[in-house]
Amino acid sequence: MDPRALPPRVVIDPGLPRDVWARLWSGPHLLRMARTGAEPKASGGRVLLLLVPWIAVLFYLIGSLSAAAIVAGAVGVIALLRHANVAATQRDLRQRLRLARQYAAHYVLPEDLDYPCQRLLRRAQDAVDAILSSAVQRAGFIDTIDNQVTLPEEVWQIAQRLARLSAMHAEHRRLVPRVLPSGLEDAFRPYTTALDAAWTSLSRRVRHLEEYARQVTRADHVYHAHQRLETLAARTPDYQRLIADTVRDDLAHRHIRELGEQARQVRRLFEESVLQARRTAGELLRTPLT
Template identity: 35%
Template sequence: MGIVVDPGVPPEDARLIRESGKILARMRRGWIPDPPRPADPARSKGTVATVIAVAVVLVALGIMSRGIGLLLLAFIGAPVLLVTFLRNDLADEDEDEETLLEREIYEQLRWYEGRYVVADDLDESSRRLLARAQQAIATVNGSAVNAEGLLDDVRNAVMLPAQEWEIARLLAKLSALRTRHRETVTGAAAPEVAAVAEPLARALDSSEEAVVARVEALERYAANVTEAERAFRAHQQIEELRGRLPQYEELVAETGADRLAVPEIARLAQDADRLEQALRRSLSSAHEAFRHLEPGERPDGPRQ
């Protein structure tokens, strides 16, 4: 179950939400955890009775023989009382540990309701769009140019999760409204209903197109990053080869093949320079594509 969490949620809470897919699925089916269980009066009475009984025996023995009473208190009474209390505490802890954990997760999920989106709750079209956005983001985050800091990795770390959340949030609203719209107008033949439903359906389509524009902007950014990645890897390989040029030149000179090979080797340096320029252009294009994802910049697409 894929879950997208608002980047504003604290990291530990966000991690808990992402790892709680099974409990979320149960909640979707109407599950509610059991309420806190009150203390067991019978167990408490049993503990008190045990304490009183031990105390009475020790007092009686103390009256008969003060020394024996003190020894029994130290070696028998104290351990009995300690075991009695620990047994009750551990029984309560073992019995309620899983329930307490589930209740804590349930309360967290309820507290952050509206600040996470479950992919399974989206309709099919929205799930496809979200998957496209996530794939584009994964391409950028997994690239070597991002890892090497050739992109603005700090802004990527902030902007990309924000874009993913905004897309997921809008798709969740779109899916819910589109589903209710279809349920309402299904089978309706009255002209009055059609007259009202048709412009509303167009509004839903227009909203989806606006989200598609956001996703496509992410994909353009990812495509530019992919091109920069190709140029970066080729640049690394060329630089590695250029670093071994003296060895090639030495071998060529020793074998007497310099008249044929030297021009080819010389072109290697030129290729490296051209590739470095291509890398710079690719990175510039990636930065330009990223600019369209920043706040205040809107990708080309339908306006609402």
Template identity: 35%
Template sequence: MKEESRPRPVFDPEISGDDRAVLAAAPELLVAACAPRPPRPRLRATTVAARLVWIPVFAFFYGVLPGGWLRVFFLASLDGDELVGGAMRWGRLPIAAMMLTPALQVLLLLLGQTDAAAVLAAASFTGWVAGALRHVREPAAARAAREHHGSYLLPGDFDRPAARLLVRAQRAIDAVLGSQAHGAGLLDDVNNAVVLPRQEWAIAGALAEHTRLRRERRAQQPERLSPRVRAMLEPQDRALALSVRSVTRRIEALEAYARRAGEADDAYHESRVLRELPEQNARYRDLLASTVGDEMAGAEIRGMAEDAHRAERALRERVTSALRAGHELRLPAE
């Protein structure tokens, strides 16, 4: 599938904003709805055994021993520019803990507070074990891709006819959301930020279903079926064709909506130009008054004053027209 006819992933608007951001940031982990749901990660015996050894050693080294200081000294010995960055990758709290905990333990031991030092060491060890366990659990993107499987649609969920239609819908939606009229609030009554993603998801869901039905029909190998059986399948083909025409009309309505948004853009741009004309005319009148003879300047200034009045009237008319164009834009009913 060519890049220009390749649709972007579509997400169910019901997915939370945080999960949607996680999914969008890791497209390589997403699995098409037409494919099986990703399985839960399985822990092999070797992985479990390695973690049983690695996690306690890791927590003891950084939580009880002065592992943080050893790490900083090691990075410093490399004589590189990544000393601060290499250490701060852990975050401020872990850095502070692995730097201060050994010093406090030594201080408590010097003061004879062995029990307090032991409690501090145990608490630090437990905290680093908990941190290590959080690090080795299933990544958030993989979990979201598995839990929301079927609530997002990928290019693999669409055949060529469906992908072309979805690309048309997405281009129309992008044109509306990227328009100056939308940015200026002229289309706020339509609530594009909410309605258009729902439209995109509804259209994508229908096109994905069209794709599944066409793939099933090809798998049935109609050329091998008898005329009687093919006749029994004709109502299904007509139903699919009607659904395709219905979705196509919805996409055409979106494209018409995008064209109206473009017209509102033109009117909004023109209104901004007209809004600046009175001030510009005043500057030109001053220019004429200071550089042209009195008689000629007087005639020009009077003419420009009349032009200014006409520009102001045109401005009001164009602004009204732009607002009307924005408020009249409506999406087709779902």
């Protein structure tokens, strides 16, 4: 399946305090509850406590008083422990739900977007994933720290604008008649044009991200080839001696020179690919959305 056909992930403002960001990220269902105004269901932890006396009566009728007391005590302890655990879980849920409501403006859910905007956000997320998971990123050949800060911020800015655009698309569909009365087309056109211009701008932004990801992927491929060639380059003298000992003509000198040039050529290609990736990143981040 094409990854871009998958829905986007939740996007949370990377500028939030790290502990707040982590708590919001750990409970996407609570973010949805905060959006819809839903409340956590009441706990059923007290049910077992209410059954304790009835269990004691039952064992008293079919057995002895001491057996009933022992069983009732055991069930009571279990019920109390379960009730305490459920109560603690409920408190944590309520606290996290309050946090989700407090920071409701600091995250974007897939449900906040219409389908075209979902697809566009997913493309941006896939491009950033490709960059941050690349070998050249991990090895520090591109702006590692800068990417880890600016790229999540870029996705957040895109997600925010897509959410606004989706809401305005929905409003536009409600307000603008499908069949406009004659002569009124020009009156509605500026509003449609404004939405189209915003969509075009965000689409261009995502394409730039994808171009950066393609450049990084190309640098990755050259980097892997360069690593393998460096392993061979360590044995270049062995290959040169082999040619000198076995190829007794003018071709030997050319082969020996080529062996010495190959590693340098791939190294140059790698440096050029990294430089191109950095240029693309510079062009993208030179005009931030913030």
